[in-house]
Amino acid sequence: MFPAQFEYHRPGSIDEALALLGEYGDDAKLLAGGHSLIPSMKLRLLEPKHLIDLGNIASLKGVRVEGDTVAVGALTTHYGVESSPEAKGALPLLCEVAGQIADPQVRNRGTMGGSLANADPAADWPATALALDAEFICKSDAGERKVPASEWFQGLFTTALEEGEILCGLRFGKLPERTAATYLKLQHPASRFAVVGVSAAVTTDSAGKCVQARIGITGVGTHAARAAKTERLLEGRVLDPANIAAAAALADEGFDAGSDMHFSESDRRELCRAYVERALLGVLERANAGQFQP
Ligand SMILES: Cc1cc2nc3c(=O)[nH]c(=O)nc-3n(C[C@H](O)[C@H](O)[C@H](O)COP(=O)(O)OP(=O)(O)OC[C@H]3O[C@@H](n4cnc5c(N)ncnc54)[C@H](O)[C@@H]3O)c2cc1C
Structure with a gap:
């Protein structure tokens, strides 16, 4: 057509x-x-x-490390992030996420900014933008506006982008020391969009106690959101399988999970809890192996 x-x-x-x-x-x-x-x-x-x-605007493309910040231009393709030595060196979680989006053709055309402006409920980047507390840089005739990830996703395909604005890029701050992170998704077998996608970044102290947990979830509700109750339950406790299981059991709370041709609401909620638990166990494994984000 x-x-x-x-x-x-x-x-x-x-x-x-x-x-x-x-x-x-x-x-x-x-x-x-x-x-x-x-x-x-x-x-x-x-x-x-x-x-x-926007394809001819060079300033909207590329990954740069600026002090303690990783700046990604909105027009940077998923492959551009996946293959960026700057991203790999400063925030490898970004490369891990980008490499799980769709297939090479899509990764070579689709952009981080396009995905986040579109705010598809099953897209991968939103979970990670939330888990990493990204800052969205928007420009209009009135100047520059910075929007925190927590305020960006407002509903189904709806964001905080205002009329007359362009999303120009994302800024990711340096993570606290001893932060391990991962992205785990159950992908749709055809499109590879996330049925459920979990981005988790957890900071532990030298005794293994969780100091800070940031968990973004995509695919479950009308828009990506943080698993706030899970985060709160983990913080202050030792990151171990028992505490992870207890915290993951709350992961779907606050999500307006719906049913569709693939999954019922209760299946989707169960998948959400299971994938949060698996993602956190993956984070624990990395933390135990000393594999922290730089
Ligand atoms: C077969 C297929 C499989 C896919 N699988 C996945 C997957 O597994 N995971 C996943 O996350 N995504 C997936 N996608 C989506 C894809 O990765 C793109 O990220 C997504 O289509 C949007 O990015 P885009 O650059 O193509 O944006 P476009 O399609 O060009 O734009 C999307 C929307 O955003 C607006 N927009 C674009 N850029 C800006 C900007 N800078 N400022 C303001 N508004 C802007 C446009 O006006 C439009 O409304 C898939 C797509 C296809 C076709």
């Missing part, structure tokens, strides 16, 4: 893109990798009159 007719724009800078957004408003859509937008246009779910392709 073909999309409805549209006019194609290819700005060379963020300012030019903002000017086009200002001019065309609701009639325009930003285009990144096109892996969600173009299928929606082909199905005529979306019929923008103007497409503003």
Whole structure:
């Protein structure tokens, strides 16, 4: 199926893109990798009159280490993150997540910013943006706005991005010392989207006590969210299998899990609890082996 007719724009800078957004408003859509937008246009779910392709804006691409921060441009492809020596050296969890997204074709086109702006409830990046407390950098005519991950995901395909704004990049702060992390997902066998995806970053002290736990979950509710009760139960306790099991039993609380053609609500909740437990056991194994994020 073909999309409805549209006019194609290819700005060379963020300012030019903002000017086009200002001019065309609701009639325009930003285009990144096109892996969600173009299928929606082909199905005529979306019929923008103007497409503003961000692909020519070099400043939106790449991974940089700036002091204690890893900055990822919104237009960086999943493969660009997966293969980045900077990401591998400073925050290898990012490479671990990127490498689990879809297949090589999708990873070479789809972008981190496109995925996070789209906020598909089954996308992988949202869980990790939450677990790492990422900062979302948005720009508009009014200037720059920083949004914490905890405020970004607001509902089904709904984010805190405001009209006239472009998501320009993400900033990930340095994790506390002795933080072990992992991303674990049950992937849909066809698309590889997450049926359930769990990103966990846990800091322990030298006695093995959990100092801080950050657990982001995707695939379970209408949007990704933190497993707040699990985090609270773990903090202050020794990270061991018994405490992990008790904390994971609360992982689905607060999620508006629904049912679909693949899983009933109760199956989805059970998967959520099981994958949180497995992810935390994986974190424990890494912590015991001294495999901490740098
Ligand atoms: C077959 C297939 C399998 C997939 N499997 C997975 C998977 O396993 N896991 C997973 O997480 N994802 C998966 N995806 C999604 C894919 O990884 C892309 O991340 C996703 O499609 C969005 O990124 P994009 O760059 O293609 O964005 P686009 O499709 O270009 O844009 C998506 C939306 O975001 C908006 N947007 C894009 N960039 C910006 C920006 N910088 N600022 C503001 N708004 C912006 C667009 O206007 C549009 O509304 C899959 C996709 C396909 C086609």
